[in-house]
Amino acid sequence: MAAPFQLYNTLSRQIEDFVPLEEGKIRIYVCGMTVYDHCHVGHARAMVVFDAFVRYLRHRDWDVTFVRNFTDVDDKIINRANELGEDPLALAERYIEHFQSDAEGLGLISPDLEPRVSTSIQQIQDMIQDIIDNEHGYVADGNVWFSVGTFGEYGKLSGQKVDELRSADDASGKAHPADFALWKAVKPGEPSWDSPWGPGRPGWHIECSAMSCTHLGAHYDIHGGGLDLVFPHHENEVAQSEAANKEKFVNYWMHNGLLTMKSGQKMGKSLGNVINVHVALEEFPAETLRLYYLQNLYRSSLPWSGEALPEALAMLARLYDAREKAEAMGGSEDPERVAADLGEDAQQVLELGQAFEGRFYEAMDHDFSTGQALGYLFQLARAVNRFAGHKKAKKRGGPVVAPALQAFQTVADALQLMTMNTEDFHQEVKTKRLAALGVSAKEVENLLVERTQARTDKNWARADEIREILEAKKIAVMDTAEGVSWRVRLDAPSEG
């Protein structure tokens, strides 16, 4: 049975009980990329948030149909292509390939459908025709405009009033400044398709209306995207879709908050302050970004800084290390008995492990509160670590940490965190962090061989000297009962 949950709805500005249109099923559309540049860490937040949302819903037995588009016909693409002397669709294709590579790097599930504007022209034209037929659109000089004044509910999503808008100057032949283009007449150097109104191309907003309604129906459950799309993009989608189909478009509007810089301003291409995803992924495992995003409520703004990813990586390592300790514990006694024998910390890790799933689901079902849900996870990790300090934990502790291990698995399934084995995780961290620091594993290993010899000789001075050399390179050396190991320190500066 699909589990009930609550969701903040931009349409009502409050948290609502989610009621699906069809029992057990959720149809969701998320605005994807306009492909004229690389995917940056701000886009990635949206991608990861909705990825985790869909994963969680499926984990909770919802039958989810997930559609995310590519906008591959657009002013910005055309402008960029003309600057580069490249065909716009070829440029778009190139950035779609970049995106797919980033999506794979981020560990995103593939949407069930990834429609593109360039292959949805017929559906777009059909919808424009319906809008015209329903007297909400008009043709002028090969352009088709949406007539905002004919749609009484215009503004119901964003709260904007047509008369209060600050309108940009343009001499495009619109009847009203707030009217917007459904179809743009062809201009030199632009891709175009034949249409009943002459050759041209779709306006910005119509593609999402047409593609989502084509694949999910005229009326579907959830539409997602960045907060900066509420107006005008999503407002216009509502107007177009409802004008064309004469029925309610979307039940729940879900908007992710934006990444902001230290100054408080958002990260945005137009502000020139972006960090591209592939750059971040060269330095940090994908789950680092995921944890960074999911620590916070999805609809709050999220500050970016050079410390953000190192900090998230430290948190992630803490989780992996706790899990590793739990995995190393053996024994097959009754957990209650072990807990009774080994004392309070054993009792607590058992109880927190058993309680985890319920608390996790409760947080997640309350408007996808991943930050709170992850707080419980860290409480559990600390309980595991504390218990792991006991002498008998390794031999007999297995049964009392079994629920904790199950909890970690739940998080892995639902949020795609802690999905690697610990060794691979640390290896990836080493590889990526060393590359970022410009240090080779070979030189570290060589120094450690020398240090191990020095320690065998009880030459502590030399051993400490080598430790200091490595410290200077941000390498932390750990002497354990099993021998020496090392890690890259996480406080290494990153761009930001």
Added chain:
RNA sequence: GGCGGCAUGGCCAAGUGGUAAGGCAGAGGACUGCAAAUCCUUUAUCCCCGGUUCGAAUCCGGGUGCCGCCUCCA
């Protein structure tokens, strides 16, 4: 000018009227040849002023500050 959002310890941050999760950083301690990791201890008049309530970080009103959108933006 219009619309919307936010304001919680050094930083990030959860918080669904019943008395402040979690993470990072700092300090002290345990552990260690020295360290690292880990554990323990440690810091909050919840922006200000009113109001509702037995009780408010949470609800209402006013103020201040910051941010987003109204032109492309996840």
